[in-house]
Amino acid sequence: MGRAPCCDKTNVKKGPWSPEEDAKLKAYIEEHGTGNNWIALPHKIGLKRCGKSCRLRWLNYLRPNIKHGGFTEEEDLTICRLYISIGSRWSIIAAQLPGRTDNDIKNYWNTRLKKKLLGKQREPNRSRSLHLNQVPGDAADRLKHEAASQTLSASALERMQLHMQLQGLHNPFSFYDHPELWPKYYHPLGDKIFQSQTADATATTLVQQASDGSPLKPDVSNLMSTNIQETDRLPLGFRSPSSGGTLSMETSSSNLDSATAGVRADLHDLLYCKNSSVAGHEEHQLADLDCYREIYGETESTNWWPTEGFMDQTAMVSWDSASALHSEFMWQENGLR
DNA sequence: AAGTAAGTCAACCGCGGCACC
DNA sequence: GGGTGCCGCGGTTGACTTACT
Structure with missing residues (x-):
């Protein structure tokens, strides 16, 4: 028996994030934090995204003080x-x-x-x-x-x-x-x-x-x-x-x-x-x-x-x-x- | 200008480890 | 001690952009 999926794959959106989704996620986390439960987080916000996807988006893009490109020597x-x-x-x-x-x-x-x-x-x-x-x-x-x-x-x-x-x-x-x-x-x-x-x-x-x-x-x-x-x-x-x-x-x-x-x-x-x-x-x-x-x-x-x-x-x-x-x-x- | 190849990067996937019950 | 679920990680994919022919 394989591992249970982390979310309902048929009911989640995949692919690039829209500015609206970004704004929702950012606003929620800045106000409430992640609550130490990424799986439950998208449901609270009303996002049709996998919890792992939300985590990744936050950590790699929305989190404050993230630098992109321009690597120094x-x-x-x-x-x-x-x-x-x-x-x-x-x-x-x-x-x-x-x-x-x-x-x-x-x-x-x-x-x-x-x-x-x-x-x-x-x-x-x-x-x-x-x-x-x-x-x-x-x-x-x-x-x-x-x-x-x-x-x-x-x-x-x-x-x-x-x-x-x-x-x-x-x-x-x-x-x-x-x-x-x-x-x-x-x-x-x-x-x-x-x-x-x-x-x-x-x-x-x-x-x-x-x-x-x-x-x-x-x-x-x-x-x-x-x-x-x-x-x-x-x-x-x-x-x-x-x-x-x-x-x-x-x-x-x-x-x-x-x-x-x-x-x-x-x-x-x-x-x-x-x-x-x-x-x-x-x-x-x-x-x-x-x-x-x-x-x-x-x-x-x-x-x-x-x-x-x-x-x-x-x-x-x-x-x-x-x-x-x-x-x-x-x-x-x-x-x- | 059109087609193609190469490069880039955001996002996804699956797994291992851990905590909790 | 075993089962379950979540987190975090590294590898990979694929959409998009840029360079080249």
């Missing part, structure tokens, strides 16, 4: 950094941007920021499988990569790409100098590990708020701040669930500030392409693209995957083995989701 950077760290937790990201709604940020990311950062993308599953089929080599490796392409969520794929793009701006190990990018908040075991092993009160509050149902207004400023606590820098994203251990990855606090600033600058570069490092990176990618075309021909667009790691056979193998640190957290992250 600072907001762009915040969204990107949080997306890389925690993935598509739009409500949490929205909580860090006063006046912005999760829906607005989600739309903005999907339609603009993602394209700015990753370029025009091709369909990940279809084309990546196609690419893998073209790569000669061990069948087991191929199958593993194909399975990965089907298992990885779109969000994880995008975040992996962003990690790799940021890597490409400096050196092959630059990511590991940026612990603030490690997706510990999004680790499948992260919440539990996080609660039990970190002493960082702020982040613990985030987890507790998320789990106890209280209004989720997490302070995730430590994701953006340069003042990262010692305990907060444990690379939880790289823990082995079986062993419980951590991979050694030393990061001195002295270079942390500069690393954080570096990430900010890198993201800024990716978003706004204002300095030479990006131009150099693009040249590098174009060079790799030419190599790829020589090997595999022009049969498909190649601008979805960054060149490092996927555009040549050696890298395909090394991504699975030599880049164990990388794959470690990605496999964990997605295999256990």
